[in-house]
Amino acid sequence: MDNNFQHYHVGIIGAGIMGQGLAFQCAKFGHKVTLLDISEQVLTDARTKITQLQRFDIVMQRQGKTPAGTASGKFLDNISFTNDWADLGECTFIVENATELESTKLDIFKRISSIIGNNVVVGVNTSCVSITKLAACLENPERVIGLHFSNPVHMMPAVEMVRGLFNSDSVIQEAQQFLAGMQMHGIVVNDSPGFISNRVMLAYINEAIYCVHEGVATAGDVDQIFRECLSHTMGPLQTADLIGLDTILQAMNVVYGNFSDSKYRPCILLKRMVDAGMLGRKSGKGFYNYSIN
Numbered sequence: 001m002d003n004n005f006q007h008y009h010v011g012i013i014g015a016g017i018m019g020q021g022l023a024f025q026c027a028k029f030g031h032k033v034t035l036l037d038i039s040e041q042v043l044t045d046a047r048t049k050i051t052q053l054q055r056f057d058i059v060m061q062r063q064g065k066t067p068a069g070t071a072s073g074k075f076l077d078n079i080s081f082t083n084d085w086a087d088l089g090e091c092t093f094i095v096e097n098a099t100e101l102e103s104t105k106l107d108i109f110k111r112i113s114s115i116i117g118n119n120v121v122v123g124v125n126t127s128c129v130s131i132t133k134l135a136a137c138l139e140n141p142e143r144v145i146g147l148h149f150s151n152p153v154h155m156m157p158a159v160e161m162v163r164g165l166f167n168s169d170s171v172i173q174e175a176q177q178f179l180a181g182m183q184m185h186g187i188v189v190n191d192s193p194g195f196i197s198n199r200v201m202l203a204y205i206n207e208a209i210y211c212v213h214e215g216v217a218t219a220g221d222v223d224q225i226f227r228e229c230l231s232h233t234m235g236p237l238q239t240a241d242l243i244g245l246d247t248i249l250q251a252m253n254v255v256y257g258n259f260s261d262s263k264y265r266p267c268i269l270l271k272r273m274v275d276a277g278m279l280g281r282k283s284g285k286g287f288y289n290y291s292i293n
């Protein structure tokens with residue numbers, strides 16, 4: 001790793017889509033990683049997925065779509081997988097990536113308050129939950145900052161960095177340095193429901209789901225219009241499948257609950273698909289069918 005950047009022992013809470021991607025990215029740039037999840041099965045799957053990410057990343061590097069890392073050797077050995085919260089005690093930087101439910105994240109913050117060091121910066125990877133509300137669970141709330149990574153983490157150069165009400169400038173600088181060490185940078189916005197990206201994108205995805213629900217067009221045709229008429233790389237329903245329909249629904253509920261504005265009311269089709277376990281890529285079926293391996 002470039003000597004100008006500090007090595008951290010990064011504690012990542014939640015080993016789902018985002019936790020896996022972030023664990024890989026951190027290890028690729030020389031950080032030691034402790035990846036925690038409450039589910040043994042998720043931790044087992046995460047090992048496999050992270051190995052697959054490494055293969056995919058090598059191809060992307062050859063195509064110039066992702067930078068080379070700075071770690072050498074078998075850097076994935078620097079990731080440890082655990083369900084023991086005490087293992088976070090030695091971490092020097094934390095990123096919380098668990099399920100997009102305010103109650104889950106609040107429980108996690110209350111839990112880690114007595115485990116992690118008092119000066120450790122805590123990043124929150126959330127689509128919508130208030131950074132300020134989570135920060136209030138910790139002593140030194142100024143060290144909690146929103147780090148809204150995008151999916152796939154290792155392919156995206158920028159992170160929506162969310163400044164909570166308590167944040168100090170030094171924490172923002174430290175988080176920027178953490179990202180810079182992985183050849184990423186943060187774009188700082190203030191704490192508001194859905195921040196910028198999700199406030200705009202959720203309304204767009206939800207409207208596309210309404211179009212399918214009302215029979216205006218098929219999912220394939222909606223996406224094709226965005227790709228072929230508007231030059232988007234992906235259509236809104238492909239994006240929804242990539243993010244996870246459960247995550248979209250949970251995020252919409254948070255934004256809708258905060259703004260009480262009907263433009264954020266989740267479409268009934270989205271709710272029914274989540275009820276049916278059609279969560280998108282991660283479950284093998286959403287608006288499209290996927291092979292899970």
Ligand SMILES: NC(=O)c1ccc[n+]([C@@H]2O[C@H](COP(=O)([O-])OP(=O)(O)OC[C@H]3O[C@@H](n4cnc5c(N)ncnc54)[C@H](O)[C@@H]3O)[C@@H](O)[C@H]2O)c1
Nearest residue numbers: 014015016017018037038042097098099100126127151243
């Ligand atoms: N999926 C995306 O494209 C995307 C993009 C940006 C941000 N996010 C945000 O990142 C976070 C994680 O999203 P994801 O897509 O990885 O979700 P996911 O459903 O794939 O993974 C969430 C993980 O959290 C774990 N978990 C649940 N409760 C927990 C607890 N109490 N302690 C520890 N782990 C727990 C689950 O077992 C699961 O493995 C969410 O807040 C989401 O809004 C997601």
